[in-house]
Amino acid sequence: xxxxxxxxxxxxxxxxxxxxxxxxxxxxxxxxxxxxxxxxxxxxxxxxxxxxxxxxxxxxxxxxxxxxxxxxxxxxxxxxxxxxxxxxxxxxxxxxxxxxxxxxxxxxxxxxxxxxxxxxxxxxxxxxxxxxxxxxxxxxxxxxxxxxxxxxxxxxxxxxxxxxxxxxxxxxxxxxxxxxxxxxxxxxxxxxxxxxxxxxxxxxxxxxxxxxxxxxxxxxxxxxxxxxxxxxxxxxxxxxxxxxxxxxxxxxxxxxxxxxxxxxxxxxxxxxxxxxxxxxxxxxxxxxxxxxxxxxxxxxxxxxxxxxxxxxxxxxxxx
Amino acid sequence: xxxxxxxxxxxxxxxxxxxxxxxxxxxxxxxxxxxxxxxxxxxxxxxxxxxxxxxxxxxxxxxxxxxxxxxxxxxxxxxxxxxxxxxxxxxxxxxxxxxxxxxxxxxxxxxxxxxxxxxxxxxxxxxxxxxxxxxxxxxxxxxxxxxxxxxxxxxxxxxxxxxxxxxxxxxxxxxxxxxxxxxxxxxxxxxxxxxxxxxxxxxxxxxxxxxxxxxxxxxxxxxxxxxxxxxxxxxxxxxxxxxxxxxxxxxxxxxxxxx
Ligand SMILES: Cc1cc2nc3c(=O)[nH]c(=O)nc-3n(C[C@H](O)[C@H](O)[C@H](O)COP(=O)(O)OP(=O)(O)OC[C@H]3O[C@@H](n4cnc5c(N)ncnc54)[C@H](O)[C@@H]3O)c2cc1C
Ligand SMILES: Nc1ncnc2c1ncn2[C@@H]1O[C@H](COP(=O)(O)O)[C@@H](O)[C@H]1O
Numbered sequence: 001x002x003x004x005x006x007x008x009x010x011x012x013x014x015x016x017x018x019x020x021x022x023x024x025x026x027x028x029x030x031x032x033x034x035x036x037x038x039x040x041x042x043x044x045x046x047x048x049x050x051x052x053x054x055x056x057x058x059x060x061x062x063x064x065x066x067x068x069x070x071x072x073x074x075x076x077x078x079x080x081x082x083x084x085x086x087x088x089x090x091x092x093x094x095x096x097x098x099x100x101x102x103x104x105x106x107x108x109x110x111x112x113x114x115x116x117x118x119x120x121x122x123x124x125x126x127x128x129x130x131x132x133x134x135x136x137x138x139x140x141x142x143x144x145x146x147x148x149x150x151x152x153x154x155x156x157x158x159x160x161x162x163x164x165x166x167x168x169x170x171x172x173x174x175x176x177x178x179x180x181x182x183x184x185x186x187x188x189x190x191x192x193x194x195x196x197x198x199x200x201x202x203x204x205x206x207x208x209x210x211x212x213x214x215x216x217x218x219x220x221x222x223x224x225x226x227x228x229x230x231x232x233x234x235x236x237x238x239x240x241x242x243x244x245x246x247x248x249x250x251x252x253x254x255x256x257x258x259x260x261x262x263x264x265x266x267x268x269x270x271x272x273x274x275x276x277x278x279x280x281x282x283x284x285x286x287x288x289x290x291x292x293x294x295x296x297x298x299x300x301x302x303x304x305x306x307x308x309x310x311x312x313x314x315x316x317x318x319x
Numbered sequence: 320x321x322x323x324x325x326x327x328x329x330x331x332x333x334x335x336x337x338x339x340x341x342x343x344x345x346x347x348x349x350x351x352x353x354x355x356x357x358x359x360x361x362x363x364x365x366x367x368x369x370x371x372x373x374x375x376x377x378x379x380x381x382x383x384x385x386x387x388x389x390x391x392x393x394x395x396x397x398x399x400x401x402x403x404x405x406x407x408x409x410x411x412x413x414x415x416x417x418x419x420x421x422x423x424x425x426x427x428x429x430x431x432x433x434x435x436x437x438x439x440x441x442x443x444x445x446x447x448x449x450x451x452x453x454x455x456x457x458x459x460x461x462x463x464x465x466x467x468x469x470x471x472x473x474x475x476x477x478x479x480x481x482x483x484x485x486x487x488x489x490x491x492x493x494x495x496x497x498x499x500x501x502x503x504x505x506x507x508x509x510x511x512x513x514x515x516x517x518x519x520x521x522x523x524x525x526x527x528x529x530x531x532x533x534x535x536x537x538x539x540x541x542x543x544x545x546x547x548x549x550x551x552x553x554x555x556x557x558x559x560x561x562x563x564x565x566x567x568x569x570x571x572x573x574x575x576x577x578x
Contacts, residue, residue, distance in 0.1 A: 299555070310563075
């Protein structure tokens with residue numbers, strides 16, 4: 001069976017990201033999954049067990065400052081060389097900023113088509129994408145070269161399939177042009193134990209209705225009780241209630257959790273763009289006419305400052 | 320500094336958007352079209368750099384004839400001139416082909432700094448900046464939430480899931496920006512009047528030395544096979560809080576096994 005390259009998304013802090021396990025699961029339907037680890041020294045060893053658990057038959061590793069000290073260009077060069085030598089059936093990457101950027105460069109290097117934001121890839125390489133704020137489903141195919149497809153996090157349920165991958169170190173031959181954008185500093189911003197927004201099974205988001213930054217504690221409390229991540233509407237972010245990286249919507253993150261809880265969010269089309277494909281949507285809003293109720297499976301019309309603390313108390317009681 | 324800002328015209332994200340039933344491309348004819356929102360932030364950043372360091376700002380658009388509206392709007396914010404690449408053969412182009420055309424046009428414009436949006440709201444592909452960097456052999460600093468210019472040295476801050484990265488490069492370079500970078504200005508009445516007289520050069524594929532079969536449907540590297548409307552979500556139960564709204568909420572979550 002031909003190999004399918006899965007470009008691993010992982011970090012020291014978070015380990016192997018869920019989207020990687022989803023990609024391995026999809027890759028198994030297309031061929032024999034080979035994980036590609038690009039990162040600092042020792043990255044492959046740290047992630048090997050997890051990758052094997054989800055079916056990676058092989059791990060290709062390119063480690064060290066030559067790949068890690070610059071923005072994506074060296075990574076794309078390494079993967080392009082690998083593609084030329086192993087002739088895989090497909091290349092899967094995460095539909096994240098970095099995944100899309102690597103895919104972009106690969107497409108040019110290999111003169112190849114690419115598809116982004118896929119939620120599924122069929123055995124013949126046809127990708128399913130959800131576009132226009134979740135309103136339209138599109139099936140597309142790469143018609144030039146092999147399928148290079150980026151997979152949106154939370155598209156499928158990762159299914160384990162034990163394998164014992166050997167790690168093969170790749171020779172890294174990058175050019176000076178690959179080193180034009182140098183990463184001089186990586187700053188970790190404070191982050192609690194909450195799951196990552198795009199990968200979380202439960203997301204609790206707050207909007208302008210939360211009123212101020214301090215009140216976001218309410219949202220965080222409910223998220224923590226449910227083991228979920230915290231999100232925010234753009235109005236909440238623009239008003240300074242919550243940091244931008246948590247914005248859900250057209251110009252923020254796209255999330256597709258099992259449960260999305262919208263607190264004090266009206267449900268503007270640009271917000272829906274980022275959460276419309278959630279499995280279950282629950283909303284609390286004091287305006288019975290708020291558009292969010294048109295898509296909520298369950299809605300509470302009421303003051304969130306009464307409803308949310310009561311709900312939190314009730315969950316605590318049940319625990 | 321010679322700055323080129325990439326501006327794409329897109330269907331308004333606040334309105335209904337669809338694909339065309341005849342050829343599966345984004346329906347641009349009936350949609351109300353606007354400047355891709357993220358590109359307004361790129362224009363603002365270009366104008367700020369020009370104000371601080373001098374130079375010239377050129378708007379570059381690849382798109383159909385109707386995109387002229389968005390170009391004039393972009394010019395009304397303050398850029399000096401614009402280049403519009405339009406050619407019937409471009410219809411149906413994929414990102415790979417679009418980047419080829421943009422790169423060819425940039426090849427004639429001699430930019431020190433290319434500014435663009437981090438992503439377009441119609442495709443949301445986020446690929447054009449790195450495709451251009453790859454084609455032009457220049458540095459790409461993408462996803463900037465902050466940009467500092469010090470002579471030929473550029474430094475950005477870029478948000479990551481873990482925090483942020485500080486990335487540097489020298490010009491020539493391409494920088495893509497998120498909406499956290501600045502607050503775009505509104506065009507003044509004077510700006511709107513002035514925009515009507517600013518130079519707008521129109522180029523065809525022939526002018527750029529790109530063959531018609533390298534773009535459009537003929538040169539497409541991917542193809543939309545079919546599309547369908549997703550079934551609309553229907554609102555479910557809605558309760559009015561009469562003192563036990565929180566309790567009812569949790570009861571619902573319990574039936575769905577979330578608590
Ligand atoms: C190009 C473009 C891109 C955009 N991208 C995004 C994006 O990525 N993400 C995004 O979210 N938006 C985006 N927007 C903005 C979007 O159009 C809305 O303005 C925004 O989503 C509104 O946020 P909100 O629902 O929090 O605020 P509002 O619309 O002001 O709604 C607040 C809601 O809270 C309710 N409320 C107030 N107080 C209480 C209370 N005590 N109890 C219960 N309910 C209460 C109100 O009834 C109201 O429904 C974008 C807009 C444009 C033009
Ligand atoms: N046809 C185009 N004309 C001009 N600029 C474009 C075009 N397509 C993309 N861009 C620029 O590239 C950015 C990223 O677009 P995309 O990769 O399509 O998400 C946009 O914000 C624009 O600045």
